[in-house]
Structures are given as structure tokens and as C-alpha cells.
Amino acid sequence: MKKWSISFLIIAILGFVVGCGNKKEESAEKVxxxxxxxxxxxxxxxxxxxxxxxxxxxxxxxxxxxxxxxxxxxxxxxxxxxxxxxxxxxxxxxxxxxxxxxxxxxxxxxxSLGIYSNKIKDVKELKEGAKIAIPNDLTNGGRALLLLQTAGLIKLDKTAAQTPTVKDITENKLNLKIEELDAAQTARALPDVDASLINSGMAVDAGFVPTEDAIFLEPIDETSxxxxxxxxxxxxxxxxxxxxxxxxxxxxxxxxxxxxxxxxxxxxxxxxxxx
Missing domain, CATH: 3.40.190.10 (Periplasmic binding protein-like II)
Structure with missing residues (x-):
């Protein structure tokens, strides 16, 4: 009888160990x-x-x-x-x-998209012929041009809606020179331009705090x-x-x-x- 009891105990322990192993495997499989x-x-x-x-x-x-x-x-x-x-x-x-x-x-x-500069502290300081870098893809480039319009620097053809291009600029009193670059390059271009429009994520990666470092920041409202x-x-x-x-x-x-x-x-x- 003792031998049978020991045998049953061993079987029960083995069953418990195997069961635990299966549960662990099931848990791993559920990830x-x-x-x-x-x-x-x-x-x-x-x-x-x-x-x-x-x-x-x-x-x-x-x-x-x-x-x-x-x-x-x-x-x-x-x-x-x-x-x-x-x-x-x-x-x-x-x-x-x-x-x-x-x-x-x-x-x-x-x-928010922002305008940044290493040379000036306010968009009003931009001079005739200033170089401005914007993203070169249609959507972010259009957004950048709209922000330049919001800042009072240019005017755009209203029919261009949310995706204007440089060809849709109808007024550019300062004769700003718009340079279109890959969005990832607009922050790096700062030493070579008077101002650059930089997407928030790229600006943060470059070490900027948009609300503190942008010389003009896109407002967040119903148009956003x-x-x-x-x-x-x-x-x-x-x-x-x-x-x-x-x-x-x-x-x-x-x-x-x-x-x-x-x-x-x-x-x-x-x-x-x-x-």
C-alpha cells in the first residue's frame, strides 16, 4: 500500500509540474x-x-x-x-x-508647425530677399506656406485650399526666397537660411522646445x-x-x-x- 501511495504521489507531482509548464507555455503564446x-x-x-x-x-x-x-x-x-x-x-x-x-x-x-531662426527673434525682422526653408512634400509644404500666410509674410491663392505650392503665392512683398527641402532637413538648414519651417517632431529631435524657441508658432484651433x-x-x-x-x-x-x-x-x- 505504501508503494502504491508513493507512486500516486509521484504521478500527482509530475502532473502538477507538467501542468504548470503548459500554463507557462500558454501564457507565452498569448503575448x-x-x-x-x-x-x-x-x-x-x-x-x-x-x-x-x-x-x-x-x-x-x-x-x-x-x-x-x-x-x-x-x-x-x-x-x-x-x-x-x-x-x-x-x-x-x-x-x-x-x-x-x-x-x-x-x-x-x-x-504645431513652427518658424525657427538662428538669426532673428521675430518674423517682423525678416528682410528683403530672406531665405526661408520649407518641407518639400505637398502636404507639409502646403501647411508651411499657409503658416507663412498666417504670419503675414505672403498671400496665397484661396483655390489652393490646404495644399498650396510656391506657384500659388500671389503676394510676396519681401521677395522671400523659398527653398524646398526634405522635412528631415529643414532643422539642419538653419545655419544656411534666415528662417526654417520645422515640423514639431523634427524640432524636438533638434533640441528645440517649440513653445519657447519658435519665432512664430502655428495656432491650434478649428483650422488645425x-x-x-x-x-x-x-x-x-x-x-x-x-x-x-x-x-x-x-x-x-x-x-x-x-x-x-x-x-x-x-x-x-x-x-x-x-x-
Whole structure:
């Protein structure tokens, strides 16, 4: 009887050990990995979201790109699962030019475009023939020209709407010389120009605090809606449950506070605007 009891005890222990092993394997299998494309090195907000999602067995890998042309191509090719770097106008233009089906699944933040300079402290100090660097893509370039108009430096053809080009400049009293560069280069061009229009993320990467260092900052108001930054997925994947969990984690009170803190007011949580 003792031998039988010992045998049963050994079997029970082995069963418990195997069961624990299976549970660990099941737990490991439940971890969902999602690759998200971002632009630039400063990704504190996504790093925060990553930590929150670990509790839900979601592992986020941030894939960093250096310019705006790469993340959509990588998403369309299935190299990443989501990206978070652009606004709706940029996405619409990309889909049109590349015949892709990339869709917005959530708003993130509104980040102001700014005019920066190493040579002057106010846009009113710009002189005749001053050199101005702007992004060379249609959407960010158009946004830059609209900001120059808001600053009172040029006037644009109204029919150009949200995507004017330099050809749509109808008035340029200072005869400003507009130089179109890749968006990633506008910050680096500062020593060679009188002023440069730099996207918020690129400005932060260059060491600027937009609300403190820009000589003119894009106002955030009802006209800002086309420039709300978004999370983007492939159309066929847009309803994945794991994406819904990522959106919920991003659009949280903790994330909203972090956005306002690290940007020092330069960026605003977009999902809170209508509340």
C-alpha cells in the first residue's frame, strides 16, 4: 500500500509540474507582438504606452524611421503593423500617389508647425530677399506656406485650399526666397537660411522646445483638424482587436498628461478636443 501511495504521489507531482509548464507555455503564446513605425528618436509617449500594454500581454516594438517617406511604404509591404507619424492630409496624398489602402484608426495629438531662426527673434525682422526653408512634400509644404500666410509674410491663392505650392503665392512683398527641402532637413538648414519651417517632431529631435524657441508658432484651433496626427493601419487589418487595445491605452488620461508635459504645451491630445 505504501508503494502504491508513493507512486500516486509521484504521478500527482509530475502532473502538477507538467501542468504548470503548459500554463507557462500558454501564457507565452498569448503575448501579441505589434510593430509600430515612428519617425525620430524622441518617443516618450509610445514608450509609456508600451509599458501600459505589457499588462495586457501586448508587446510593442517601435521601428524608427528617419524621414516621412518610409513608414507608409513599410506598412503597405507588411513590414510593420501600424505607424504613427502623419496627419490625414499626408495619408490621403500618399494613398492617392501609391494606390495603397492605408487607413486612420485613431487620433493621437496635434503638434504645431513652427518658424525657427538662428538669426532673428521675430518674423517682423525678416528682410528683403530672406531665405526661408520649407518641407518639400505637398502636404507639409502646403501647411508651411499657409503658416507663412498666417504670419503675414505672403498671400496665397484661396483655390489652393490646404495644399498650396510656391506657384500659388500671389503676394510676396519681401521677395522671400523659398527653398524646398526634405522635412528631415529643414532643422539642419538653419545655419544656411534666415528662417526654417520645422515640423514639431523634427524640432524636438533638434533640441528645440517649440513653445519657447519658435519665432512664430502655428495656432491650434478649428483650422488645425486636418493636421491631427493619427495611428494608421492597413485597411484589411483595421478592425483587429489588438489594435483597439492599443488605441485605448494611447487615448488615456496618463498619456494626455504626458503629451502636455513633454511638449510643454506645443502638442495637444487630439482625442480630448471635442470633450
Amino acid at each position: 501579441e507582438k505589434v510593430k509600430i513605425g515612428v519617425v525620430g528618436e524622441n518617443n516618450e509617449v509610445w514608450d509609456y504606452v508600451k509599458e501600459q500594454l505589457k499588462e495586457e500581454n501586448i508587446e510593442i516594438e517601435l521601428v524608427k524611421f528617419t524621414d516621412y517617406t518610409q513608414p507608409n511604404a513599410a506598412l503597405a509591404e507588411g513590414e510593420i503593423d501600424l505607424n504613427s507619424f502623419q496627419h490625414q492630409i499626408f495619408l490621403d496624398n500618399y494613398n492617392k500617389d501609391h494606390d495603397t489602402d492605408l487607413v486612420s484608426i485613431a487620433d493621437t495629438q496635434i503638434a 483638424k486636418p493636421y491631427i496626427n493619427i495611428i494608421v493601419a492597413n485597411g484589411k487589418d483595421k478592425d483587429k482587436e489588438v489594435f483597439k487595445k492599443i488605441i485605448k491605452a494611447y487615448q488615456s488620461d496618463g498619456t494626455a498628461k504626458l503629451i502636455e508635459e513633454i511638449s510643454k504645451g506645443s502638442s495637444t491630445p487630439a482625442w480630448t478636443q471635442d470633450k
